[in-house]
Amino acid sequence: MTPSLLQQLQQGKPFSSLVQEAHLNVGRTEAVLQEGVERVLKPFGISATQYNVLRILRGSGAEGLCRNEIRDRLLTRMPDVSRLLDRMEEGGLVTRQRDTTDRRLVATHLTDRGRALVDALDAPIAEEHARRLGHLDDVQLRTLIDLLTLARRTR
Amino acid sequence: MTPSLLQQLQQGKPFSSLVQEAHLNVGRTEAVLQEGVERVLKPFGISATQYNVLRILRGSGAEGLCRNEIRDRLLTRMPDVSRLLDRMEEGGLVTRQRDTTDRRLVATHLTDRGRALVDALDAPIAEEHARRLGHLDDVQLRTLIDLLTLARRTR
DNA sequence: TGATATTGAGTGTTATAACGCGCATATTCA
DNA sequence: TGAATATGCGCGTTATAACACTCAATATCA
Numbered sequence: 122m123t124p125s126l127l128q129q130l131q132q133g134k135p136f137s138s139l140v141q142e143a144h145l146n147v148g149r150t151e152a153v154l155q156e157g158v159e160r161v162l163k164p165f166g167i168s169a170t171q172y173n174v175l176r177i178l179r180g181s182g183a184e185g186l187c188r189n190e191i192r193d194r195l196l197t198r199m200p201d202v203s204r205l206l207d208r209m210e211e212g213g214l215v216t217r218q219r220d221t222t223d224r225r226l227v228a229t230h231l232t233d234r235g236r237a238l239v240d241a242l243d244a245p246i247a248e249e250h251a252r253r254l255g256h257l258d259d260v261q262l263r264t265l266i267d268l269l270t271l272a273r274r275t276r
Numbered sequence: 277m278t279p280s281l282l283q284q285l286q287q288g289k290p291f292s293s294l295v296q297e298a299h300l301n302v303g304r305t306e307a308v309l310q311e312g313v314e315r316v317l318k319p320f321g322i323s324a325t326q327y328n329v330l331r332i333l334r335g336s337g338a339e340g341l342c343r344n345e346i347r348d349r350l351l352t353r354m355p356d357v358s359r360l361l362d363r364m365e366e367g368g369l370v371t372r373q374r375d376t377t378d379r380r381l382v383a384t385h386l387t388d389r390g391r392a393l394v395d396a397l398d399a400p401i402a403e404e405h406a407r408r409l410g411h412l413d414d415v416q417l418r419t420l421i422d423l424l425t426l427a428r429r430t431r
Numbered sequence: 432t433g434a435t436a437t438t439g440a441g442t443g444t445t446a447t448a449a450c451g452c453g454c455a456t457a458t459t460c461a
Numbered sequence: 462t463g464a465a466t467a468t469g470c471g472c473g474t475t476a477t478a479a480c481a482c483t484c485a486a487t488a489t490c491a
Contacts, residue, residue: 139417140409141402144309145351146424151306152352153428154299168477188440196300197307200479203441208477225439225486247296253430254295261423262294268420269301272409273308323447343470355449358471363447380456380469437488448477458467 147269154253161249165238170199171209172246175239178215178231185228187220214238298427309408316404320393325354326364327401330394333370333386340383342375369393 159169167175177194178186186194192202199205206229209215214235220226231239254262314324322330332349333341341349347357354360361384364370369390375381386394409417 139414139421140405140412143409143412143417143421144313144405146421147302147306147309148351150424150428151302154302156353158299170477189438196303198311201441201477204477207441219440223439223487227440250295250299254298254427256430257295257298257423257427259294261426262298264419265423265427266294266298266301268412268416268423269305271416272412272420273305275408275411325447344468356447356471359447362471378457378469382470432491434491435489437486439486440484442481442483444480444482446477446479448475450475451473453472454470456467456469459465461462461464 143272147272157249157253158246161245162242165242166212167214167238170195170197170205171214172239172242174205174209175214175231175235175242178229179236179239183230185218185230187226187228191229209235302424302427312404312408313401316400317397320397321367322369322393325350325352325360326369327394327397329360329364330369330386330390330397333384334391334394338385340373340385342381342383346384364390 155169158172162169162172173195174191177191181190188202188206191206192199195202206215206217210217213232215229216232217227217229220228257265310324313327317324317327328350329346332346336345343357343361346361347354350357361370361372365372368387370384371387372382372384375383412420
């Protein structure tokens with residue numbers, strides 16, 4: 122523990138309560154936003170994680186991405202991407218093909234159906250985002266983004 | 277969809293990208309903070325959800341709380357609190373007792389062991405919070421909290 | 432070149448989450 | 462008071478996540 126924090130804990134918790142309140146607010150806000158997104162996705166039969174994979178694959182060229190690349194680009198830690206992709210393959214959203222030069226790699230691509238789905242979701246998701254955050258003006262959104270970015274830069 | 281958002285989508289995405297970036301930042305930040313907390317909790321054998329239940333129970337008098345009260349106070353939606361409490365009961369952290377006046381209710385209490393555990397976690401969790409967010413000053417933390425609170429107030 | 436280490440993908444298994452249903456108790460109201 | 466409704470809790474089942482491990486392919490280096 123850093124000396125300054127130790128002092129603050131011994132004094133009561135003037136500082137500690139603010140960081141704790143901040144974490145609580147981040148968590149609560151994420152839960153609300155996530156819940157809204159999942160409600161939008163539910164009629165389409167995919168989870169938020171699957172939607173993120175679709176966006177990741179759309180955002181990277183037609184060559185596809187291997188499993189670990191997908192895993193590393195996901196927002197949340199996901200130790201079992203193989204079976205996540207299994208389910209998406211069963212759903213006809215992606216295909217997998219072993220790389221010919223390095224046979225350890227398996228490239229995952231969007232199918233036409235997968236691409237059509239993620240494209241079709243742009244509008245409803247944007248609408249949901251606007252419903253949740255549209256009442257903040259650009260300066261507020263920018264400030265929020267900057268503070269969160271700064272927060273993730275652990276000293 | 278609101279007319280203004282429709283216009284913005286048709287124009288490209290000058291506004292939509294900011295709200296989307298904000299949501300992405302909230303999610304990424306929460307993932308980082310959550311991961312840190314869970315790493316702290318892992319040696320103690322409890323999950324972040326269980327830790328939240330412990331804090332909720334500590335924060336409410338010795339009368340205990342019924343299942344739905346606990347569920348409603350949790351940060352994230354949790355549809356199966358019964359079995360969550362089952363596991364905590366097996367772990368000796370809580371006890372349950374059916375209410376005598378309204379026999380539908382089952383009050384959950386902290387055991388001595390549960391209280392000792394949540395008390396013992398205060399320092400390591402505060403330390404973790406400080407490690408993650410301690411480089412933000414009070415004004416920044418307060419601004420972040422206010423913006424997140426505002427963000428959750430959907431129009 | 433042959434042994435060793437490293438990397439990438441997937442699987443077996445267990446634990447937890449999600450969804451819906453059923454049962455018991457209370458409450459409401461004709 | 463008796464029937465209908467509402468509320469609270471738990472369970473059965475299925476789906477997904479988490480963890481450890483194996484196996485194949487490549488890279489490294491004596």
